[in-house]
Amino acid sequence: MFSLFLLSVIVLAVSPTAFSDDKVIVQTDCGPVRGKLFETLFDKRSYYAFKGIPYAEPPVNKLRFKPPKPKQPWTDTLDAFEFGNVCSQNIFLFGKRSPAGSEDCLFLNIYTPDVSAESKRTVMLFIHGGGFLEGSGNDNFYGPDFFINEDVVLVTLNYRLGVFGFMSLGTPEYSGNMGLKDQNLAIKWIQNNIEQFGGDPDKITVFGHSAGACSTHYHVLSSKSNSLFKRAIAMSGSALNIWSHYVPREHMLHMFMIANMAGQRLSTSKDLIEFINTVDAKFFLENIDTTISLGSGRKELELLWAPVIEGKNAKKPFIQMSPEDILDNKFNHKIDTMFGFTSAEMLFLIADEIHDTKLLEAFEQTFEVQLTKKKMDTRYETEEYKKFANEIRNFYFGEDGHVSNETLVEYNDLLSDVFIVHGIDKSAKAHSKGKSFYYRFSVDATLNAFKILFKLESVFGASHGDELCYLFRCHVFDELYENIADxxxxxxxxxAVTKLWTNFAKFGDPTPNDEPISFKPIQKNLINFVDITNEGLIPALGPHKKFMDFWTDIFGRYETHLVNSNVRDEL
Structure with a gap:
């Protein structure tokens, strides 16, 4: 009580904004923060950066695996000059897994052209990807320069990852989705404080990439979040993707297995909870597989630590219905949306097979692809599944077609459509009851980040993640920007892309003046989209229409087959 009273006195006594040479102090609900002046890469525009602002209490000890607690106020000015800790995760160096980061990691970063509260600039809050396992909001990939040039406020953030962010025991206290709840609290913090940084709390756009796009879509669907922002952009991910959530009941089993690895023979959930709250974080990282792989012969993509649909008994739930059920249940499409994908999404996950095409032989022989959200529900051994697999093979590779170095394009298309594009296509169409824009990123040039990382520069198309270094200044590739001509x-x-993104955030329309083209939303049966290419912006209809229609039919028929099979089994 005393600290809150003292803070209120300080708020009254201190000017909301104080300047000193290249630094500025801004007063937040939690206390004063000091930011630094920087300059953008190409346009040399000045902006202030506030790095490592804590938006929640450290989720440690009794707060581990629990919803985040708002940050308690501080009195001394916080120097927001350095990024906060990244969240606990494994990094891979020289082929070896190495634990990194900290559980004390709930920080956000604000970049603004002007801290005047009268500025009322559009705010764009970005949620990073990384398979819900890795990454951060730091500027190694997410520098603000190109967004600042378009006169918006950019926010990036950290949220809990892996087991720390998405473990669910299915109990009232441990219902899961801590990572999504972290993001939700960060959005609330921005709502309450961004005006002091020159932003407009009524003009917030949430956007994300990959798992961050999936998270963004969950915020659109969740009643806990969707009143906090106005627009959303989902880049290469959605809550309707096959990998977008996990079955929570299996997490309990995994936790008992982890305890067993530690030499703890536990038999009750009470003993398990005591164990998971006291064991060292490093032990989790060293003993839980956090790789993301499609496998070799059988192609599956299921993330163990991902969002869950929380039970009715959850004390502080984020989402309790599946995305499909929410969208089918008279959903209020009040948030403008934009969904998109890249032209060759899965290149980064088939890089090994591209470099050594002999590895394709395993899939060629088995030709098994996951057709259900829970991979164990795909009954690969049945004759009925084999008929579906043969239909898929013929569609992509032709009759008697083979998976080989000569059909890499078709191979990538198959995996991209199954695991990413079809879910995005469904999402864009589902949200067309409101205002829903749709794009494909097809640019293939020297800033395609993931192709660089996976040594795929000579391969066709734009991989998953290849748009990032055109939207953000990726400091890990700073040398690539040095000789870029106007x-x-x-x-x-x-x-082009920063103008499209920021126009959408500002006006709800990527091309408000129909310049340089008219980017129209989906309109009933007109699946309008824009292809972002080396030659410019190209409006068209129905990206991958033949492929999307095929997968809608396949998934629908296979689901019906499984339902009928289960009925027969019960009889």
């Missing part, structure tokens, strides 16, 4: 594909793409 009339280059790279510069034209940087200008």
């Amino acid at each position: 009339d280059s594909v790279e510069m034209r793409t940087i200008r």
